[in-house]
Amino acid sequence: MGQAIAFYTIAACILGFGVLVITAKNTVHSIMFLVVNFLFVAGLYVLLGAQFLAVIQVVVYAGGIVVLYLFVVMLVNLKRPPEAHQDRRRRGRLGVTCSLVVLAELVAIAAYKYVSPAAGLPPALPMGPDNVAQVGMLLYTDYLIPFELASMLLLVAMVGAIVLARRDL
Amino acid sequence: MIDLLVIPLIKIVIVLTGVLITVMYMVLLERKVQAWVQVRLGPMRVGPHGVLQPIADVLKLFVKEDITPVRADKVVFTLAPIIVLVPAIIAFAVIPFGDQVSIFGKPVPLHIADLNVGLLYIVAVASIGVYGIILGGWSSNSKYPLLGGLRASAQLISYEVAVTLTFVSVILASGSLSMVDIVTAQKANGVWFAFVQPLALFIYFVGALAETNRSPFDLPEAEQELVAGFHTEYSGMRFALFFLAEYANMIVVSAVATTLFFGGWLRPFPSVAFLHFLDVVPTWIWFVVKTFLVLYLFLWIRATLPRYRYDQLMRLGWKVLIPLAIANIIVTAAVKVALSD
Numbered sequence: 001m002g003q004a005i006a007f008y009t010i011a012a013c014i015l016g017f018g019v020l021v022i023t024a025k026n027t028v029h030s031i032m033f034l035v036v037n038f039l040f041v042a043g044l045y046v047l048l049g050a051q052f053l054a055v056i057q058v059v060v061y062a063g064g065i066v067v068l069y070l071f072v073v074m075l076v077n078l079k080r081p082p083e084a085h086q087d088r089r090r091r092g093r094l095g096v097t098c099s100l101v102v103l104a105e106l107v108a109i110a111a112y113k114y115v116s117p118a119a120g121l122p123p124a125l126p127m128g129p130d131n132v133a134q135v136g137m138l139l140y141t142d143y144l145i146p147f148e149l150a151s152m153l154l155l156v157a158m159v160g161a162i163v164l165a166r167r168d169l
Numbered sequence: 170m171i172d173l174l175v176i177p178l179i180k181i182v183i184v185l186t187g188v189l190i191t192v193m194y195m196v197l198l199e200r201k202v203q204a205w206v207q208v209r210l211g212p213m214r215v216g217p218h219g220v221l222q223p224i225a226d227v228l229k230l231f232v233k234e235d236i237t238p239v240r241a242d243k244v245v246f247t248l249a250p251i252i253v254l255v256p257a258i259i260a261f262a263v264i265p266f267g268d269q270v271s272i273f274g275k276p277v278p279l280h281i282a283d284l285n286v287g288l289l290y291i292v293a294v295a296s297i298g299v300y301g302i303i304l305g306g307w308s309s310n311s312k313y314p315l316l317g318g319l320r321a322s323a324q325l326i327s328y329e330v331a332v333t334l335t336f337v338s339v340i341l342a343s344g345s346l347s348m349v350d351i352v353t354a355q356k357a358n359g360v361w362f363a364f365v366q367p368l369a370l371f372i373y374f375v376g377a378l379a380e381t382n383r384s385p386f387d388l389p390e391a392e393q394e395l396v397a398g399f400h401t402e403y404s405g406m407r408f409a410l411f412f413l414a415e416y417a418n419m420i421v422v423s424a425v426a427t428t429l430f431f432g433g434w435l436r437p438f439p440s441v442a443f444l445h446f447l448d449v450v451p452t453w454i455w456f457v458v459k460t461f462l463v464l465y466l467f468l469w470i471r472a473t474l475p476r477y478r479y480d481q482l483m484r485l486g487w488k489v490l491i492p493l494a495i496a497n498i499i500v501t502a503a504v505k506v507a508l509s510d
Contacts, residue, residue: 028245028307035300055289063296067326070303074319131285132346 006047013040027073031066038062052131180281184261192416193223199468206472233405238309241402245308250403250410253301256294257417263287264424265349267434267453279434279453280349287348288336291425292329295380298418299325302389305411306399317398320479321389324379327486328386332376334494335369338501339429342366352433359440363430368497370430372490374466377422379486381415384471388479423463424456431459 017037024030038061045054139147197212197219204211212219237246267279284290299322306318340346342365343354355361363370379386390398400411427433434452438444477485 026242028242028304032245032300032304035297051284051286052289055286055293058293059289059296063293063299064326067296067299067303067322070300071319071322074303074307074315 003047007044010040010043010047014044028070031069031073034069035062035066038066050131052135176277177281180279184266184281185258188258188261188417188420189413191420192413193227195416195419195464196226196412197223198465199471202465202468203472206469227409230406230409235405235407236402238311238402240310242308242310245304246402247407249301249305249308250407250414251301252304253298254410254414254417256298256301257414257421260291260294260421261424263290263348264421264428265352265433266456267451270451278349283347283349286346288340288346288351288429291421292333292336295418295421296329298414301414302399305403309399309402311402313396314399314401317389317395317401320395321382321399324382324386324389324482324486327483328376328379328490331372331486331490331494332380334491334498335366335373335376336429338366338369338494338498341498341501341505348428348433351429352435355432356435356439361430361432361435361439366430366497366501368493370426372494372497373426373430375485375490377426378467378470379482381418381422381467383419383467385474385477386482387471387476388482419464419467420460423460423467426463427456427459431463433459 014037017033017040020033021030021037024033038057042054042057042062045051045057200222201211201219212222215221215225237243262281263284265278265280265283269276269278271277302325303318303322306314306316306321309315339351339362342362343351345351345354351362358365378384382389389395390400395401400408403411432439434456436444436447436450436452436455
């Protein structure tokens with residue numbers, strides 16, 4: 001009961017701040033709402049007993065990536081909205097297309113669930129006291145290939161950024 | 170009920186009061202040490218040898234006029250000092266101040282919480298504090314604070330990487346992320362990690378100086394270039410919050426250095442048998458003494474070294490400290506694997 005109340009409170013806050021992120025007029029305010037949003041997501045992980053993931057969520061997303069967003073926003077002048085958004089009709093068409101795609105996805109998911117109900121999730125791992133060791137074990141055994149692929153992706157992104165920034169290589 | 174609420178609440182009150190009083194007297198100690206290094210007397214007027222100076226300073230800050238610039242973003246301007254101060258203070262939640270003591274026959278551990286991800290919690294909390302500095306600089310809507318805020322955050326992000334990497338080598342040496350377990354691992358090994366991981370200690374200390382914006386890395390508030398950096402437009406109590414956070418952060422990094430590298434609450438030479446008489450000193454006193462020695466080092470360095478240039482700072486962080494820290498992790502892991510066979 002207590003857990004359900006906590007979950008719905010946190011979920012409502014995540015959605016609420018998510019809406020604020022896209023409706024805020026000022027970009028810096030919108031980034032701050034994003035940080036709060038990420039902190040609530042970390043709260044969701046704590047609720048699930050995954051303290052390690054919760055802390056990593058704060059370190060990587062709230063503390064690392066969003067700071068870089070803030071840098072970009074402060075260094076780039078965003079006072080004037082880009083030209084393409086001024087065209088009313090084009091904006092309308094884009095909005096309608098996006099909503100239709102999302103609606104189609106929702107309908108597809110609902111239909112699929114109706115046709116073949118979920119077989120039930122695999123049993124949750126026994127909740128050990130040592131989250132870190134569990135995550136580490138999983139990453140280096142069952143999920144080794146996705147883990148290595150993700151590191152390759154990051155390396156490619158890093159090399160790409162260097163190539164873009166330095167033309168005289 | 171008592172274990173769940175009352176005891177933690179009492180501990181929180183004691184730690185919070187202790188931290189605030191320490192901050193007040195760190196400011197006085199800093200002025201005194203600077204004065205002695207420069208063959209001056211320092212504050213002498215309020216109380217004998219100026220010991221009541223902090224109280225006078227706090228009173229002054231309370232009654233000072235609180236100014237908000239007209240073109241500032243009011244909400245963010247008010248929030249920024251709070252965003253800086255709160256992480257600095259909640260980081261104390263995982264720091265173990267001493268071994269378990271028994272009060273009225275009840276065993277009470279001298280820490281507020283022993284998280285199994287304690288060290289990462291400190292990293293996470295510290296990474297949130299950066300926002301207060303950037304937002305404080307941005308919301309003032311003034312040139313110098315913006316430049317100071319950008320400098321401060323670039324510096325913090327750069328050195329956070331090196332500091333976090335040194336944590337990894339300590340975690341490898343201790344086998345745990347819990348602050349309490351890291352201290353007990355040093356007891357079990359019979360040696361402080363300062364001797365096992367001297368390179369990590371050096372990188373951590375340099376990184377800590379940079380993360381707390383202390384000299385020789387105090388570029389974000391270089392008064393000759395930027396007036397006072399990100400808090401130029403702040404006055405009165407709001408300025409005091411920034412000031413408080415800066416010193417609270419210094420205490421946090423010193424306490425973390427004590428826990429990770431200097432054996433936390435352990436007495437010196439924890440494994441030497443004929444020094445057992447040192448055990449009469451309560452464990453938390455060892456912790457406080459060690460933390461103060463590290464803090465003193467901060468003051469000493471400020472009085473000794475000139476300020477770095479900004480490009481030198483970035484080069485030191487990215488091209489020297491981070492590669493060294495990574496190399497240290499590789500060597501530590503290799504040694505650990507070799508020893509375990």
